[in-house]
Amino acid sequence: MSLHTLPLLSQLPAASWDALLPKPQPFLRHAFLSALEDSGSVGGRSGWQPSHRLWCDEHGTVQAVLPAYLKQHSYGEYVFDHGWADACRRAGIGYYPKLLGAVPFSPVTGARLLGDAHAAGQLLDALTAGLDAEELSSLHINFTSPACDAVVVQRPGWLERLGCQFHWHNRGYRDFQDFFDALSSRKRKQMRKEREQVAGQGIEFDRRLGHELSETDWDFVYHCYANTYHVRGQAPYLTRDFFSLLAERMPEMIRVVFARQHGRPLAMAFSLVDGDTYYGRYWGCLAEFDRLHFETCFYQGMELVIAEGLQRFDAGAQGEHKLIRGFEPVLTRSWHYLCHPGLYAAVADFLEQERPGVLAYAEEARSYLPYRQA
Incomplete structure (x- = not known):
């Protein structure tokens, strides 16, 4: 050996x-x-x-x-x-x-x-x-x-x-309302208000699989991702080519949530999945909207986990703000x-x-x- x-x-x-x-x-x-x-x-x-x-x-x-x-x-x-x-x-x-x-x-x-x-x-x-x-x-x-x-x-x-870290667990929820019903009344009202604030700004969402994205879509994904570093005066870790290569080599594991206002893309959340887990990885936006981050990264991800019958949502490092949205230590x-x-x-x-x-x-x-x- x-x-x-x-x-x-x-x-x-x-x-x-x-x-x-x-x-x-x-x-x-x-x-x-x-x-x-x-x-x-x-x-x-x-x-x-x-x-x-x-x-x-x-x-x-x-x-x-x-x-x-x-x-x-x-x-x-x-x-x-x-x-x-x-x-x-x-x-x-x-x-x-x-x-x-x-x-x-x-x-x-x-x-x-x-x-x-x-x-x-x-x-x-x-x-x-x-x-x-x-x-x-x-x-x-x-x-x-x-x-x-x-x-x-x-x-x-x-x-x-x-x-x-903080992970969210799908306890057999039938839909997002089923998850809501497991919450205390005050927290349920708070989350519902957050979601209504985003919807009230005319923002809509669609979720796409890796093979459904064009190179133009990936340009937008990378622009959003890189912007999260640029606003802090830092260079992004990943290159633009990484996303195209990943889409070519493992498209079945890619999920991207797009946020749009009147058809114009505003933000995205890039994630990967395996047999039982949804891994929230990269997020970015081109304009700031109240509560947009929470909806794009967390609530849309929870809905996807429930819809696909996954068991866990691993949202990565940091974030006490995840706790009040049901992510457990x-x-x-x-x-x-x-x-x-x-x-x-x-x-x-x-x-x-x-x-x-x-x-x-x-x-x-x-x-x-x-x-x-x-």
Whole structure:
């Protein structure tokens, strides 16, 4: 058995990669990750250099994989270690480059160690043993699934970090009114008023599948997406080509909500789906309207989840504003292997203090949910 580095996903057949996936989550498919590379969204000067790690048997057959990237910064990860990097800079310790096991720009929990669990453990052991030789300060694996957690937790030297997101669960609702009926009277009135405010501005919505969108539609989608960064004086992570490549390679998993006023497009919300989950990813608008964000990103998404019989709506990172709209707190996990003994000790102490706060935050958040008490 041996460890190999794959600098370009195109060097491995899609069937060989996808065969290792435990479920068809869109973000781990060869189509998604290769679209990031082929579009220039990662690689080049992005600070995300593909460096996928493969564990192969004596015949060269891939047994396990870690989708990984050499990082020269900590942007686009959504597990924030800027403070650790800054402490290293002050202490004269090199923090970059580091190795990150993650899906770029996507704070979504899922498998990270793909393939056979025993082989994945061997891959992890070989990888951590070789970090010094590669002149890497650390290895981080973000937004891990329980199966990945079970592999990592058995190994010494790893630090666990908790986070909190907010997901909406479809409890067999027949329609949106059925969901409304599960809410307290005050919250139900508040949400209904929000939706009426948007409708009262003459704004209508339509939902489209990936294969139904033209390149002109994708131009609009990208314009909206990029505008969310430009208004903050930042450059967007994704390139325009990424969206066209994704539409070509996995159109069946794409859902886009368009908001229009008198036929003129105003905003969009781009999402992906798998067998049971709706993943809200990117949103953007060309003009500001009261409550438009909540309707486009959340309420339209909930309706789609109910209509398609999906079970969960993962709306990504951040957002206490999601709580009062029925999104419940969900704990996320990441794992960190730090080579420098002093850095390891400092981060271990920090995480020990941080953990109770995260757990208390998630517990307190439940008190703001809008559902009627049993």
